[in-house]
Amino acid sequence: MGTTAQGLPYPGIRDIPITMTRQKPEDSGKPKNHRGCASVSWKREHTMSDSGRAPIRILLVDDEPFILAATAQLLRSAGHTVSTCEQWTGVATKVRVERPDLILLDYNMPTLKGDDLCTILKRNLDHEGMKIILFSSEDEAFLRSVVPRCGADGYIKKDVASTVLLSSITRAITALA
16 A cells, blocks of 8 residues: 555555446436546646645546546546546547646557557647656567657556556656656
8 A cells, every 4th residue: 555645545556446337428427428538627727736736637548447447546546637538539639628748548449559549649739748658558578669659758557556656657747847
């Protein structure tokens, strides 16, 4: 178990108790559009983290509902503002509208791999300072070779402890400053 900035304990990603059920968009607390993305409006100017700076806006893209929910919960518990998307088809629109500081992008998305989506986003969206990190269970040597080809700013393995995930996110955030 790690601790949050406030010293409160939080479990590792693998230890977070989450019950996943598929809900119709009208039944869920956060409505989803037709592309599987949760609708979130960010009001960065009105919220501050305990460190006194505005929280980092993270777009989490993963087609696995459990991983999406567990990772989003972990990132939110660390004080980040998180928006989610289950399908690659809604990512470009979310990036244009919500302008995240960081995209944590699943590599193994159906029909379009994360490296291809990363290349498309980097070529077509002008959001200076936005970082894209591939998030995958692929072999580390493979990920190291993919990152420079697609223009990603790094990678994080999905099977890491929550403290490693959060420290990797923190390093990426520090590079934003």
